[in-house]
Amino acid sequence: MRKMVGLAVLPLIVFLVIGYMSRATNGATPQKGGDVIVGLSQEPTVFHPLMPGIEVDRGVHMAVFDPLWRVDSRGNFVPDLATQIPSVENGGVAKDGLRFMFRLRKDAMWHDGKPFTAADVKFTYDLIMNANFKAATRSGYDQIASLSTPDQYTVVLTLKKPYAPMLALWSDTYIVPQHILSQVADINTNDFSKNPIGTGAFKFVERVPGDHITLEANRRYHGPGPYLDRVIFKYIPDLTVMFVRFKTGAIDVTGIQGITVDHYAEAKTVPGVKLYVEPTSFVEYIWFNNALAQFKDKAVRQALYLAMNKQDYVERVYYGVPRPAESFLAPASWAFNPNLPKHEYNVSKAKELLDQAGWKAGPDGIRQKDGVKLSFSNSTTAGNKVREQAQAFLQQGWKQIGVNMEIKNMPAAVVWGDYFYKSQFDSVMVGWNMPVAGDPNVLTWFHSGFIPVKTGQGSNTLQYSNPEVDKLLEEGVSTLDREKRKQIYQQVQSIIRDDLPFLTVFYYVVIEGTKEKLQNYQQNANVWSNMWNVNEWWWEK
Amino acid sequence: MWRYVLWRFLQGLGVMFAVSLIGFAILHLAPGGPLAVYATTTYMRAEDMARLQHELGLDQPLPVQYLRWVTDLLHGNWGRSYRDGSPVLAAIGSRLPATVELMLVSLTLAVILGVAVGILGAVRKHSIFDYLATTGAMVALSVPTFWFALMVIYLFAEVMGVLPSGDIATIGRPFSLLDRVHHLVGPSAVLGLVLLAPWSRYTRSAMLEVLHEDYIRSARAKGLSEQLVLLRHAFRNVLIPLLILAGIQLPLLFGGALVTETVFSWPGMGRFFVDSLGYRDYPVIMGLLLSSTLLVVVGNLVADLLCALADPRIHIQ
Numbered sequence: 001m002r003k004m005v006g007l008a009v010l011p012l013i014v015f016l017v018i019g020y021m022s023r024a025t026n027g028a029t030p031q032k033g034g035d036v037i038v039g040l041s042q043e044p045t046v047f048h049p050l051m052p053g054i055e056v057d058r059g060v061h062m063a064v065f066d067p068l069w070r071v072d073s074r075g076n077f078v079p080d081l082a083t084q085i086p087s088v089e090n091g092g093v094a095k096d097g098l099r100f101m102f103r104l105r106k107d108a109m110w111h112d113g114k115p116f117t118a119a120d121v122k123f124t125y126d127l128i129m130n131a132n133f134k135a136a137t138r139s140g141y142d143q144i145a146s147l148s149t150p151d152q153y154t155v156v157l158t159l160k161k162p163y164a165p166m167l168a169l170w171s172d173t174y175i176v177p178q179h180i181l182s183q184v185a186d187i188n189t190n191d192f193s194k195n196p197i198g199t200g201a202f203k204f205v206e207r208v209p210g211d212h213i214t215l216e217a218n219r220r221y222h223g224p225g226p227y228l229d230r231v232i233f234k235y236i237p238d239l240t241v242m243f244v245r246f247k248t249g250a251i252d253v254t255g256i257q258g259i260t261v262d263h264y265a266e267a268k269t270v271p272g273v274k275l276y277v278e279p280t281s282f283v284e285y286i287w288f289n290n291a292l293a294q295f296k297d298k299a300v301r302q303a304l305y306l307a308m309n310k311q312d313y314v315e316r317v318y319y320g321v322p323r324p325a326e327s328f329l330a331p332a333s334w335a336f337n338p339n340l341p342k343h344e345y346n347v348s349k350a351k352e353l354l355d356q357a358g359w360k361a362g363p364d365g366i367r368q369k370d371g372v373k374l375s376f377s378n379s380t381t382a383g384n385k386v387r388e389q390a391q392a393f394l395q396q397g398w399k400q401i402g403v404n405m406e407i408k409n410m411p412a413a414v415v416w417g418d419y420f421y422k423s424q425f426d427s428v429m430v431g432w433n434m435p436v437a438g439d440p441n442v443l444t445w446f447h448s449g450f451i452p453v454k455t456g457q458g459s460n461t462l463q464y465s466n467p468e469v470d471k472l473l474e475e476g477v478s479t480l481d482r483e484k485r486k487q488i489y490q491q492v493q494s495i496i497r498d499d500l501p502f503l504t505v506f507y508y509v510v511i512e513g514t515k516e517k518l519q520n521y522q523q524n525a526n527v528w529s530n531m532w533n534v535n536e537w538w539w540e541k
Numbered sequence: 542m543w544r545y546v547l548w549r550f551l552q553g554l555g556v557m558f559a560v561s562l563i564g565f566a567i568l569h570l571a572p573g574g575p576l577a578v579y580a581t582t583t584y585m586r587a588e589d590m591a592r593l594q595h596e597l598g599l600d601q602p603l604p605v606q607y608l609r610w611v612t613d614l615l616h617g618n619w620g621r622s623y624r625d626g627s628p629v630l631a632a633i634g635s636r637l638p639a640t641v642e643l644m645l646v647s648l649t650l651a652v653i654l655g656v657a658v659g660i661l662g663a664v665r666k667h668s669i670f671d672y673l674a675t676t677g678a679m680v681a682l683s684v685p686t687f688w689f690a691l692m693v694i695y696l697f698a699e700v701m702g703v704l705p706s707g708d709i710a711t712i713g714r715p716f717s718l719l720d721r722v723h724h725l726v727g728p729s730a731v732l733g734l735v736l737l738a739p740w741s742r743y744t745r746s747a748m749l750e751v752l753h754e755d756y757i758r759s760a761r762a763k764g765l766s767e768q769l770v771l772l773r774h775a776f777r778n779v780l781i782p783l784l785i786l787a788g789i790q791l792p793l794l795f796g797g798a799l800v801t802e803t804v805f806s807w808p809g810m811g812r813f814f815v816d817s818l819g820y821r822d823y824p825v826i827m828g829l830l831l832s833s834t835l836l837v838v839v840g841n842l843v844a845d846l847l848c849a850l851a852d853p854r855i856h857i858q
Contacts, residue, residue: 035713037712037713043816045622045624045625046624046625052579052582052585052589052593053582054578054579054581054582055581055582134593134596136582136584136585136589137584137585137586137589138589139584139586139588139589140584172584188626189621189626193625193626194625194626194627208635208808209625209627209632209635209636209808209813210635210636210639210808210809210812210813210816211639211708211709211806211808212712214713230713232712232713234708234712234806235806235808236707236806237803237806237812237816238803238804238806240691241691241694241706241707241803241804241805241806244694244695244698244699244706245706245707247699248698248699248702248706250705250706250707410572410573411573411819412573412577412578412580412819413572413573413574413575413577413578413819413820413821414571414572414573414577415573415577416573416577416578416580417572417573417574417576417577418572419572420580421587421590431581432580432581432583433583434583436583436584444586452587452588456587456588456591457586457587457588458586458587458588459583459586459587461587
């Protein structure tokens with residue numbers, strides 16, 4: 001009798017153990033099959049991942065190509081074409097930070113069947129640095145002294161001096177095929193840009209100009225996935241129409257620019273969909289030209305912040321969707337400083353500050369000091385209805401404290417041309433993310449040696465100059481230890497929060513929607529496009 | 542007659558040259574450029590922008606840039622798009638089929654129905670039909686196309702689900718004529734109605750003018766049936782001003798309709814032109830400018846020749 005019970009219990013136990021082990025970490029096993037249609041309000045046109053492109057182009061690159069490793073939504077690196085993330089602990093990174101070594105997968109393959117090897121990584125680097133090649137950017141890569149490949153699956157990087165963001169740099173570098181691109185007559189204009197061949201989870205099938213792009217699953221992908229059969233990017237120029245098509249189920253994912261805030265309430269009532277509202281690492285700024293007489297005075301900047309009703313701004317202009325921000329780094333960043341002083345809305349304190357600093361109201365009600373009026377312009381992209389409302393909001397609020405803000409909007413091609421890069425503006429209303437691939441290195445944004453109008457390089461259009469910050473930033477970029485860097489950048493955030501070379505308004509929340517049954521869609525504030533893990537998306541049947 | 546055609550052709554070349562010069566000047570003198578689109582590409586720095594500016598030849602003086610463009614053009618090279626590097630002619634050509642499909646159907650609908658409504662309105666002047674047609678035309682002319690198109694999508698696609706909410710065909714499915722026609726219904730109905738209104742008004746007034754002519758009175762006096770009077774005498778004379786209108790509207794066939802294309806996500810020339818403008822894709826914009834000028838020149842010439850054919854009173858010298 002006991003033997004019988006034992007016999008029955010054993011298979012039961014085995015069955016239970018197998019059942020327990022085979023459940024995937026998210027609770028279900030990905031099922032294969034199905035197409036996904038992603039709606040985009042801008043058309044991807046650049047398929048060469050190393051040439052200048054915009055966000056939507058990157059979405060295609062992420063599906064067709066692979067980097068050595070990816071960065072996930074928590075800021076951790078995950079191996080892709082490399083087998084392991086090089087670190088000081090595993091010997092992949094030399095203690096002095098001048099040498100990186102890593103091994104590559106042996107089972108990765110190009111879409112045309114040829115094997116992926118270290119020669120492709122070397123070629124990618126050489127191509128970027130090739131002066132005849134129209135590379136999107138060389139910054140970061142120019143820190144590499146040499147790249148060598150001791151064998152087919154090993155890569156060694158030698159740096160000129162320690163450069164902490166090196167790993168992050170390669171997480172957004174998509175490897176291109178040496179065997180194809182070394183044979184073309186013109187590296188800038190060739191068939192590869194129209195019919196890209198990568199190692200990625202999806203193969204490029206076709207582009208119908210102005211209409212859509214079709215990708216199909218790469219069945220020989222090194223994994224994980226892909227589980228979908230096809231990914232189709234559909235260009236839908238009008239955002240209202242995109243929302244309608246999302247409601248009717250004609251598209252499965254609302255890609256850039258997502259669902260507009262004024263449709264959010266309605267979107268929540270649509271059946272069969274999932275909405276994603278995580279903050280991105282894009283911050284909305286009131287960006288000052290700190291070389292301007294009005295903004296040189298810290299008291300002015302502080303007063304402007306105090307007189308800005310941030311809560312109302314977010315709630316009334318933006319329907320309460322985005323999250324208020326104090327730092328240029330997002331909560332998703334591993335270097336985020338959560339202890340920055342919170343914004344205070346205090347009009348009388350603002351007035352006091354300005355009075356004490358010597359800004360007295362003139363006969364027209366506008367404050368002035370030493371012949372300089374507290375009057376300046378604020379510019380942004382013309383036609384952006386929500387921003388225009390925000391500007392009107394600010395204008396009203398600041399009038400109360402005797403500050404005159406003029407609204408001076410222009411078409412995007414104008415305001416983001418020389419007007420911005422050569423610091424010809426007074427102030428602009430703009431949103432972007434400074435970290436590249438989640439790395440908090442903001443050297444070229446705040447360092448005084450990177451003011452474009454003065455030195456011809458960098459992104460410090462603020463014309464901000466603080467020697468303490470300069471020193472900290474230089475340290476941050478050359479220190480390898482993450483904990484040490486965290487402290488450095490937290491200090492930088494603290495100083496900048498105090499200096500206020502710009503006002504941080506909120507973290508963008510791009511409201512994205514997908515059909516409920518689409519699994520594994522993940523917003524990731526550390527990467528440029530939410531197509532980053534398209535190889536892991538699947539349809540629940 | 543051929544001397545006339547040649548003369549007109551030479552004139553046309555002169556027009557094209559002038560348009561290209563003025564167009565080029567305005568395009569480049571307007572502030573901003575094709576690199577502004579990379580403002581939010583945060584890994585691209587100011588020095589990358591400067592380098593790209595140089596690589597695209599945009600740091601050269603304007604006359605030098607124009608001369609380069611003209612020289613290339615005369616060699617048959619229309620340049621390449623800044624956006625996707627494809628040859629300009631190929632880029633324009635790729636948008637043509639979808640544009641012609643939409644415009645041909647819409648214009649055909651508009652012309653046939655518009656002329657019919659116009660003639661009927663003129664013949665039955667001040668009848669209920671005429672008043673309804675007039676009011677209808679005014680409404681169709683005043684209603685913003687954008688709103689009208691969105692209403693059609695809302696009603697027929699979202700609420701009733703009988704029409705697709707846009708596109709030229711169902712994505713991801715193989716070609717099917719029925720599917721294409723199904724997708725054509727919405728946009729061509731909207732565009733057709735909007736284009737119908739002027740045609741009906743124009744035809745009506747042209748018809749009314751003709752109907753007051755002496756020869757119509759003579760034809761009636763002769764004892765001809767009203768039908769014969771209308772068809773053989775009146776209509777043939779109304780045809781002349783209508784032909785001129787058709788010739789002038791020829792560029793529409795290839796120019797597309799921006800608003801309709803935007804709302805219905807139709808990959809046509811109208812949308813292409815505006816997108817290129819926004820991106821400051823200079824080579825494409827110049828190509829589009831040139832080709833549409835060519836069409837206007839050809840369209841006017843065709844209209845004039847057809848008129849000469851239709852009207853024996855017109856002599857070509």
